[in-house]
Amino acid sequence: MTELFDTVLVANRGEIAVRVIRTLKRLGIRAVAVYAPDDADALHVHLADEAVALGDAGHAGATETYLDIDAVVGACRRSGAQAVHPGYGFLSENVDFARALEAADIAFIGPPSEAINLMGDKIRSKNHVGEHGVPVVPGIAEPGLSDAELIDAAASIGFPLLIKPSAGGGGKGMGAVESPEQLPEALASARRTAASAFGDDTLFLERLVTRPRHIEVQVLADAHGRTVHLAERECSLQRRHQKVIEEAPAPLLESLARGPQIRADLGAAAVRAAESVGYRGAGTVEFLVSDDAPDEFFFMEMNTRLQVEHPVTEEIVRVRDRRLDLVEQQIRIAAGQELDFAQDEVELSGHAVEARVYAEDPAAGFLPSSGFAFRVELPIGDGVRVDSALEGSGSVSPTFDPMIAKVIAHGADRSEALARLDAALADSVILGVATNLEYLRFLLADDDVVAGRLDTNLIERRGPFASRELTASERDFAVAALERLQRTAAGADGEEPAPAPWEAGDGWRLGEHRRRTVHLDVDGETFSVGVGSDGSGPHLDGGMHEVRLVDGDGGRAVVARDPGGGAWFAAGGRAAPVRLLGRREKLHRDLALLEREVAGxxxxxxxxxxxxxxxxxxxxxxxxxxxxxxxxxxxxxxxxxxxxxxxxxxxxxxxxxxxxxxxxxxxxxxxxxxxxxxxxxxxx
CATH class of the missing domain: 2.40.50.100 (RNA polymerase II/Efflux pump adaptor protein, barrel-sandwich hybrid domain)
Known part of the structure; x- marks a missing residue:
């Protein structure tokens, strides 16, 4: 058998770099990380056997670091790396990078450069696979079209239509256009985004398929003529064409009597697409499947790399009763080894669902969040897997993609997998930055999601998201916890000091205890909470830095002090900064609110x-x-x-x-x- 590499450089960051490095170390391969200045203290840097800095000292963006081909190739030479794993994003589908590695005699853990060149351009790939019997969406896909030419062509395609960048992926630059009047500005915005994200502003147009499902097929191909597919994943839950929750197998196919035949047809089409370009390694062929006519499917694109959602495939696929590690398969194929199984040996076991945890604020239009996550607690347990960029704590850079982690749950069936995923998200605690944990639980509880009635427009139809208000018991806990943190902070030894009777401020008096009103700020919103002094409040446990609710009927809850002296609350996926307001600040806040109301x-x-x-x-x-x-x-x-x-x-x-x-x-x-x-x- 061909030997594996001695040293592999991982040309990426975040959770995917961590995930690849862990597989390399399991295989006994020396792992080399690269990092931008913002990532000098990142988890993937600490896990690697060696780490090489990219970019100048101080702040440097992706262009000067992870996208700098010369810098990455130079890091390979400095570290003695024989091969590069690109992860996804960045240089993973960059044909110039693959060619530079070939010229430097460094193995690329990915497909041949010509396959990247053909499949990396959506226009070329669409035209190519159409010639090999793979169905494609009607539209116009020609290189070099100006905005005026695209506007002229749009009339023949009809509205609504979809603008798509020819380069790149992840939904960036994509947008639906409902009318001719919206098209000019939509094209301008798409070109800016595509140029910034991919360095290529080429666009094309497609017919917008109604009630579409996004179903993709994982393929593996070696250099010895064997190509197999590993069933499908459903990625229909998307926001602005960015996947949010993915699962395998596809609920659509599981619900149909002819589902196994459609699965076989999709797999065969994916294999044809891969074989048509001499593909090698792990790749994904993405299809649009109409919910109204599931036998009709259209090729969208081929991602010539590992996908973010690959863990759900790993969780359900079995070959001779063993799980497949897709990163390991990539490494073995790149080293020249043959696939050791055939298509008829691929079996499916149970159901898996993955949720992407982002540093973003769903209640503020999903604006990205950045800063220091001072508390990161992600679940472990039966049927739960977490691929994370952070352990315990860590920084979220404003420069790069805001994904923190992926939480994956496996079950005997879909209902068990969904239940395990929801429980895992409810137990997750991330404090210091806004996250979408609460929003993910909101999606999992949606009636259509529970029933498997999915399409790529479902999230948009749900409209704006509003975080739930803390319950009365949660507000009582937050106030009690904050006051306890204030008292313990005043004690030199970390124990609660005993205040003088006249300084207690707890409303105690002879006879009936007087209730007092405390003003609580929850992420900018003010609540007035009545507090007694008779000891009937929530049962707490904790010390100087955090307080936890004991035996709360709402489940697990925590208030923790952040390094800056503030505090955060978390319970059931809901997290927010909290603090107590004095009377003067409460008055100023009320006056400012009145001024805004007058101005409108x-x-x-x-x-x-x-x-x-x-x-x-x-x-x-x-x-x-x-x-x-x-x-x-x-x-x-x-x-x-x-x-x-x-x-x-x-x-x-x-x-x-x-x-x-x-x-x-x-x-x-x-x-x-x-x-x-x-x-x-x-x-x-």
Whole structure:
């Protein structure tokens, strides 16, 4: 048998770098990490046998680090790496990177460069597989088309249609367009996003399939002529074309009597697509399947790399009663080994569901969150797997993708897998940055999701998400915990000091105990909580840095002090910064609220996160209406429009290209002056 590599460099970061490094170490292969300045203390750096810095000291973005081909190849030479695993994203589908490795005689743990070249461009790949009997979505897919040419072609395709970048993936730059009037601005925005994310602003158009399901097929191909598929995954739960929850096998096929035949047809089409380009390694062929006509499916693209959602396939696929490690298979294929199993040996066992945990704020339009996650507790247990970039604590950089972890649950059937995943998310605690844990549980409880009635538009139909309010018992716990943390902080030895009777401030008096009102801030929202002094509050356990609820009817809950002196609350997936408000601050907050109500909205437009200003739709002196776009900022590879809150005259405080910080005022709107003329004289 061909020997494996001695040293492999992992050209990525985050949870995928951690996941690949752990497989390398299990196989006895020396693992080399690379890292940007922001990631110097990251988990993948600590796990690797050697780590090589990319970029200059201080802050450096993806272009200067993980996307710098020369720097990564140089790291291979410095570390003696014989091969590179690219993970996903970054250089994983970059044909120039694959060719540079070939020229340096370094193995690429991925397909041949020509397969990347063909399948990495959506226009070329769509035309190519169509010639090999794989069904494709009607549309226009020609390189080099201008906006004007695309607008002319759109009439023949019909609306609604879908704009797609030819390069890249992950839904970035994609957008549905309902009418001809929306198309010019949508094309401009898609080109900006594609150019920024992929360095290529080529676009094409496709017919928008109604009630579509996103179903993809995992393939493995060696260099000895064997290609197999490992059944399918359903990835229909998407937000802005970015997958949120994935599962295997597809609920659609599981619900149909002819499901096994459709699975075989999808697998055969995926194998044909892979074989048509001489594919080698692990890859994924993605299809649109109409919920109204599941026998009809269309090729979307082939991802010539490992997918984020590959763990659900690993959890259900069995070959001679063993699980497959897809990273291990990639390494063995790249080293020249043959696949040691045939298609008829692939079997399925149970059901698996994966949820992507992001540092983002669903209640604020899913804006990315960054900062220091000072407490990270992710579950372990029967049927639960976690692939995470953080252990215990860690930083979330504003420069890179905000995914923190993937939580995967396996069960004997779909209902058991869903239940285990929900329980795992409820037990997860991430404090210090906003996350989508609560939103993921909201999705898992959706009636259509529970029933398996999925399509790629389901999340959009649900509309804006609002975090649940803390229950009365949770607010009581938060107040009690915060007061206990304040008392313990005052004690030098960490024990609660015994206050002097006149300094206790607990409302105690002879006779009936007087209840007092405490003002609690939960992520900017104020609640008034009545507190007694008779010892009837929640049962607490903890010390100087955290307090936990003991035997609470709401399940597990914690309030923990962050390094900056503040505190966070977490229970059942809901997490938020919490603090107690004094009377003066409560009064100022009430007055500010009244001022905003009089003006009809907030006159200041603030940056919701750190980022860069990429476009401005107005200039100082323009008159604006509520909801009118003013500026767009880009952060974590996404573009976010900022809108006017009130009508009036705008003053813009920043320019295109400026770097901005969270909560920085970018523009202000002076409300219109009252138009009523004063009346005088008789009849006044």
């Amino acid at each position: 909205g907030d006159p200041d437009v603030k940056a919701p996160m750190p980022g860069a200003v990429v476009s401005a739709s107005v200039v100082t002196g323009d008159r604006v209406e509520p909801g009118q776009p003013l500026l767009s900022i880009e952060a974590m590879k996404m573009e976010h429009p900022l809108l006017a809150g009130i009508a009036g005259t705008v003053t813009v405080h920043v320019g295109v290209g400026d770097q901005v910080t969270k909560d920085q005022i970018l523009a202000s709107v002076a409300p219109d002056a009252a138009h009523d003329e004063p009346t005088t004289g008789e009849g006044a």
